[in-house]
Amino acid sequence: MSGRGGWQLKTWQFTAAAAVAGLALASAAAAAAGPWDSGGQRTAESRRAASGTGTGDADHRTEAGRPIPAGSGQITPEAPAVLAPLEAGGLAPRTGQGAREAAAGQAPPPTTTALKGLLEPLLKARGLGPGATASVVDAATGQELYGSGAKTAMVPASTVKIATAAAALSVLGPDHRIRTTVVAEPAPGYEDGAAPERIVLVGGGDPTLTARAEAGGNASLRTLADRAAAVLKKRGARTVRLAYDTSAYSGPALHPIGPNENIAPVSALMADEGRLDTSRSGPAPRTARPAQDAADAFAGFLADRGVTVEGAVRQATATDQAEELADVRSAPLSALVERMLTHSDNDIAEALARQTALAAGAEADFAGAERETRRALDRLGVPLDGTRFADGSGLDRADRVTARLLTSVLARAAHTDHPELRPVLTGLPVAGFSGTLAGRYSGQDAADGTGVVRAKTGTLTGVNSLAGTVVDADGRLLAFSFLAGSTTDPATAQSTLDHLATTLARCGC
Template identity: 85%
Template sequence: MSGRGGWRLKTWQFTAAAAVSGLTLASAAAAAAGPWDSGGQRTAESSRAALAPGAGDGDHRTEAGSPLPAGSAPVASEAAAVLTPLEAGALEPRTGKGAREAAAGQAPAPTAAALKFALEPLLKAKGLGPGATASVVDAATGKEVYGRGAKTARVPASTVKIATGTAALSVLGPDHRIRTTVVAEPAPGYEDGAPPEQIVLVGGGDPTLTARADAQGNASLRTLARHTADTLKQRGARTIRLAYDTSAYSGSTQHPIGPNENLAPVTALMADEGRLDSSTSGPAPRSTRPAQDAAEAFARFLADRGVKVEGAVRAATATDQAEELADVRSAPLSALVERMLTHSDNDIAEALARQTALAAGAKADFAGAERETRRALGRLGLPLDGARFADGSGLDRADRVTARLLTSLLARAAHTDHPELRPVLTGLPVAGFSGTLAGRYTSPDAAAGTGVVRAKTGTLTGVNTLAGTVVSSDGRLLAFSFLASATTDPTTAQSTLDHLASTLARCGC
């Protein structure tokens, strides 16, 4: 094949092969990780969201029916495999120039007229309902090359997680880790080295802290108990009182939509996201007291290590005089952001929003998280007109973003001036291969996007959204967002969104 069609074939073949390579790694890790993911968000939730008004986001599942743990290499490996052609100059389009030049903006830029001709019939299709909005940005220049209602704020559903991750990375950096600590409270007449009477398990807001025997790269409550017990026994303490501290977070632990199976109470201390059933492959019942449960599990692990906890475990706030005995740390923030985006993890999203607030010294409640998320994005120079971040996960229908904000976020993450934001791109699911896009892009209309489209999905009852990046047939990296907030058939709406993204993939525009 020659001409533009030949270039399209080379791009497709190379990128698809890279994505398959990444999938092999991801599937192996998923199979080993156990029967549930962090949010318990799989295909069953799509049906639930479609049937239950006000239910949680319905776009959460993994490609193999099993989780990728926080910090697992396959997410980054898979992303690198798909993005490598853009960054390493490995492709050779018909012009003879490498993909490095294409990524730098020397491939043909799409035109507004051509994009309008290609996209508008789909945006006006019955599947998306009235008022669907769109934005397409040339990642090389940061300029919007097509917009339809791009400045109109809409309910984003889970695509708001792109904003949540960007804000957290911008203020904390990709190497930040969330600490869970154990401190000793001094007893009356306490002397250095004497055994303490009480210790306090202090939550730092890590929702990936696990009580499971196989930590799978997460911070382990068992490891924390082992280190704590070793230190206590060195001081001669074989019996101890235990309290737990959740004061890092403020305000109500309940999400505005109320108790649900898609999100645990938002607290600074929990294990395994408060799930009561770790064997389920879909939404799971959540504990109403995840902090207490985590502390009681910690007490059992201490007993296994020869330190008995005396009396009931209770809530308390550690004092300034408390001495740190041990700590464990989460996977790096970069890995948490990737996991949140790939699997649309609501618990991680709400935790990251609060970490953004804590970094600013603000109250870590819903209001503080919204305020500091907005401030962090404002410092990046992003268009925030009409934006609301009522939560970090997108479960709250009070959230509002514009299509232009989403593409601006993605373009900023692709810019060489902001390498700290790159996990926002590498965490995006790969069409047909990973995360919430694993089971999509199967129809002939969407096939061209398989392995080429990377995008965050969003699904609430009547709301379907998609935002991400795609390599056009000319080798141009485009950021796109499509928001529909009046859909009646989620299956048709999703297939239309996939068709839109795939149209960009095969468009020599």
């Protein structure tokens, strides 16, 4: 069962996976497609990694070249030996000719027969229930090495966010930023200064817009108030009337699951994802009126800056005659995708689905987002048979995707033909260290996957899924997806999924 690579994970294998070495293993030319965001962030990270200092895209570091134990309070190791040759266009040195061939994607991939023998007993385990499906793809070639019900459409839960991310990145690009603006409306019938300036806070669909004093890299309502107040004062406007505009989105704001601590009403204007307690991450009480609350907060920030808001803050639609006074922009789409995938952020997921619709000139509602997500994935050549994208987050049980769809997206994200999709890989949680996998891979059956498996989780009642990438014992990058729709014990199901991914990591077969 140990095959050529044996059961013991090698240090190079661990560090390669922890630094998203899939791109190196898929093609030594991957670096030529960077930088990956508008600020050249990914190129800078590679250089820091090559020097052995600093942090990488998932806050990995190096400690004497050894894996840092999960749960130690430390962070995962970097992989300078993998990233440094990428920038030089070379191959990652390990030991011997076989290692160099593996880095170039030339080592033999696992055989279908071997994978079937290893994976099928786990897929049929009681923990996953009947009908679990799987797909394993060689990322270097896109060839499916193993499939079990891979074309069967299943409820994906949050693994659908992989598709949401790929669609948004392919349409908008990783550098895209979501704008929130303040515009001034003309005041007909009044001479200059005879009436309060009429301004509108226009939402562009950025759920990460923040009202906090510390923005943490997000667009800030306070910064927007700074900029708008400065312009207004120059115009002699110390008193204004304020409205807010959410017309960028249409259709129902409430998700089909109803009021829920996992997601706010979907609005083109909100602050801090509508959280009533911004100190909490994960599920948290949400406001029923995110746009009104954001506009009220903005009114308060204007007052703090010497511009008084007269009367009630009401909803309105900015006219074509409005003059832009100020704006703030979100972090790049690449960063939003990574945050969404790492932390399974439902609000960002729904926003990105609507941004995909907006980019196509479609209605930015649930139906428009589904239609344009399908079109974007179809252009990427992703198989769509039987699929349904009822939402962008995976909270809706009407969603359907196949295991093959997910591995197809992941394989394309690893290919140098699609550098714009790279955040789909870099955003995946690292087993045992980050995001929704931080507390997993501690059991005996899956511990060897720590730091090697990178995957998106999916969990609903009776539904458990896992899809991501892993470097096997021969140095081959594999994309995998496992979908189970009849589970009765979430803990056992998650443990079995983790064991499946770890089995791929151990495979030298």
